[in-house]
Amino acid sequence: MSKNSQAEENGGAKPFKKSRLALEPSLGVFGFFFLLDRFVWLKLENNNNISVSNRVGFLEESGDGCDVFDGDWVWDESYPLYHSKDCRFLDEGFRCSEFGRSDLFYTQWRWQPRLCNLPRFDAKLMLEKLRDKRLVFVGDSIGRNQWESLLCLLSSGVKNLSSSVYEVNGNPITKHTGYLVFRFKDYNCTVEYYRSPFLVPQGRPPARSPKKVKTTLKLDTMDWTSSKWRGADVLVFNTGHWWNYGKTIRTGCYFQEGKEVKLKMNVDDAYKRAMETVMKWIQTEVDSNKTRVFFRTFAPVHFRGGDWRTGGTCHMETLPEIGTTTSLVSSETWEQLKIVGDTLSSHHSNRSSETVEVKVLNITAMSAQRKDGHPSLYYLGSHGPAPLHRQDCSHWCLPGVPDTWNELLYALFMKQELLILLEESRKQRV
Numbered sequence: 001m002s003k004n005s006q007a008e009e010n011g012g013a014k015p016f017k018k019s020r021l022a023l024e025p026s027l028g029v030f031g032f033f034f035l036l037d038r039f040v041w042l043k044l045e046n047n048n049n050i051s052v053s054n055r056v057g058f059l060e061e062s063g064d065g066c067d068v069f070d071g072d073w074v075w076d077e078s079y080p081l082y083h084s085k086d087c088r089f090l091d092e093g094f095r096c097s098e099f100g101r102s103d104l105f106y107t108q109w110r111w112q113p114r115l116c117n118l119p120r121f122d123a124k125l126m127l128e129k130l131r132d133k134r135l136v137f138v139g140d141s142i143g144r145n146q147w148e149s150l151l152c153l154l155s156s157g158v159k160n161l162s163s164s165v166y167e168v169n170g171n172p173i174t175k176h177t178g179y180l181v182f183r184f185k186d187y188n189c190t191v192e193y194y195r196s197p198f199l200v201p202q203g204r205p206p207a208r209s210p211k212k213v214k215t216t217l218k219l220d221t222m223d224w225t226s227s228k229w230r231g232a233d234v235l236v237f238n239t240g241h242w243w244n245y246g247k248t249i250r251t252g253c254y255f256q257e258g259k260e261v262k263l264k265m266n267v268d269d270a271y272k273r274a275m276e277t278v279m280k281w282i283q284t285e286v287d288s289n290k291t292r293v294f295f296r297t298f299a300p301v302h303f304r305g306g307d308w309r310t311g312g313t314c315h316m317e318t319l320p321e322i323g324t325t326t327s328l329v330s331s332e333t334w335e336q337l338k339i340v341g342d343t344l345s346s347h348h349s350n351r352s353s354e355t356v357e358v359k360v361l362n363i364t365a366m367s368a369q370r371k372d373g374h375p376s377l378y379y380l381g382s383h384g385p386a387p388l389h390r391q392d393c394s395h396w397c398l399p400g401v402p403d404t405w406n407e408l409l410y411a412l413f414m415k416q417e418l419l420i421l422l423e424e425s426r427k428q429r430v
Contacts, residue, residue, distance in 0.1 A: 066116035080399035092381025123157025139238035214252030240298035
């Protein structure tokens with residue numbers, strides 16, 4: 001067995017055994033036994049269906065054709081990969097278990113591709129591969145969620161955290177509108193986050209615009225902060241949560257191309273135009289010999305009975321919805337995913353030797369099953385819990401689902417590293 005296979009098999013699901021249950025008092029006796037029954041069924045179902053040893057390793061040559069996004073959530077008692085109390089790089093709003101959430105089931109589900117095994121996340125190896133490099137996340141607050149997850153995963157492989165990992169400008173981890181750059185001193189690498197919810201700039205409308213136009217999104221221009229991260233070695237983009245009527249037209253934010261405000265343009269068309277701008281920028285401004293580009297797809301929200309403003313809830317969701325995605329994802333989300341797919345397909349069909357490849361982290365369907373992973377009432381940290389009618393069912397508790405996104409990022413990154421080494425070896429033999 002290869003080293004890769006050994007590493008991947010060590011991360012396999014453990015046999016079923018009795019689990020400690022931490023349930024909220026409000027579940028009551030009936031709720032307790034209902035949840036226990038469903039929990040045991042899910043564990044047995046997954047352990048019976050998953051045979052890790054029969055799958056190839058994704059990093060092996062035989063794993064080249066494996067779609068790592070086609071799979072299932074399986075129970076794994078070797079998870080989580082870290083605990084929030086041991087990671088100082090988290091907003092209070094993501095530290096659900098420290099501020100009131102009593103169940104920990106949501107931390108112990110691992111993503112298992114159907115046809116291969118993912119490599120176990122190796123923080124020291126990843127940091128070594130990032131030595132003297134910049135890894136940059138650009139996007140909305142869900143992108144920040146993923147960025148903080150990666151900081152925790154990487155820091156688990158570092159000694160003397162207080163002196164060797166720090167924000168270069170001395171800024172604390174707090175929600176704000178700018179950017180944060182954390183340096184891992186021993187590896188001379190940085191892991192950075194730039195807030196850009198739309199990836200294109202939002203600003204004042206042109207002079208003499210109608211009064212209802214308060215701001216515009218300039219669809220043919222890349223975000224103004226792009227000069228700061230153009231030279232990164234790894235770029236991870238995301239956008240989507242702000243591309244809806246409520247965050248744009250309802251607030252007086254319309255769409256602009258050149259100097260013209262497109263008053264009749266709908267959100268989907270604007271999103272498509274913005275994605276085309278992003279892809280054009282990648283091809284014209286990014287060095288294909290240096291920078292690797294990833295685009296993470298939209299992570300579904302799980303509000304029931306409303307949304308953020310109207311009392312939507314996800315509180316008391318403690319288990320994933322195994323085996324279904326369509327009913328859990330809105331038609332708007334699938335439309336967004338189609339726009340991304342169409343834009344990237346058009347980009348790839350016009351590829352040349354100088355084209356920058358964009359790898360897609362297609363996490364939409366897998367994340368749709370994880371209605372159990374949100375902060376719900378526990379996003380206010382020490383000021384919580386929040387009232388029942390103001391729940392957060394869009395961001396994610398950490399540790400939790402975004403760790404899986406980063407495990408997939410790690411797998412794709414390491415696969416690229418191996419392919420580069422193989423290509424270099426082939427050239428040396430010629």
